[in-house]
Amino acid sequence: MGSIPLRLQQPRKLVADPRPGIASALAASQPPTLVTFDVFDTLIWRRTLLPQDVFLSLSHHFPGIASWMRREAERVATFACRRVLRREPTLRDIYCLLPMSQAGEIAAEQRVCVANPHCHSAIQSLSRLGVRIAAISDMYLDAQEIRTLLDACGYPEMPIYSSATESCTKGDNGALFSAIWKRLGVRPSEVFHVGDNAHSDIAMANRLGAGTCHVSTPRATLFDACPSVPRARSAAETLFWGELAIRLHLHIADHGEAAASYGNAIRMLVQQRGTISQLSVDEAWREIQYCAEAVGDAEAGTRRAT
């Protein structure tokens, strides 16, 4: 009986740091020759609570353009492009419906985007090893617009493939993966893909035969810790929660802790919602750590007493 292919042996668990998964794939008898990364929520994190909260800052910089107008323009452009034009939408399609330049949105994205430090480090290691890398995104930003954001986040030059440019998606039966792999002349078994979306990045790539690593996101970590974090009402509020989510995500990844340990501490902060505008993210993070330690000590004391 032949051995079980490596791809089927991989644990499909969610991880904060993809580096061990990539290292394990590279150490296999048939290592991947191409390692690809999803872009948003994988290579890049937004410092906002939700992705669409980027539009809250558009209203601030372009009075009269409410965040809901931007969301509605995307909904209409996506419907028209997919159902009528039979292609994927682009940022240009969305801004055809708005009385402002799309450059403002790229600038707004640049202000809130930061590199995922785990992926940034992984890309540097792969570059040093001479392993081919690429970024693949289901996104209305085209490859050049995504390059602007990756450059701003300090990523090195790499090939970038976007659904807006290629007009097919990872989510649609992995069509974008198949098109790119064929163009690059690699077999699915030679590819390892890292991404945050369970369907588009993981299920589709696995179904086509590639190895994968499923990464968790700061937003999901924050909501795991405390599902009652409210939707942001302002650009300042979304940046507050978004930056706090990144602190929490990196901290528990470094210390191997469970997000739930911080639930009570974050719930206390949610209850003070009216006063969070007076707190810096540093102050809030210190308060959360202090509360989580106090709760942990109290629980440990209870366990010792019983």
Ligand SMILES: [Mg+2]
């Ligand atoms: Mg993603």
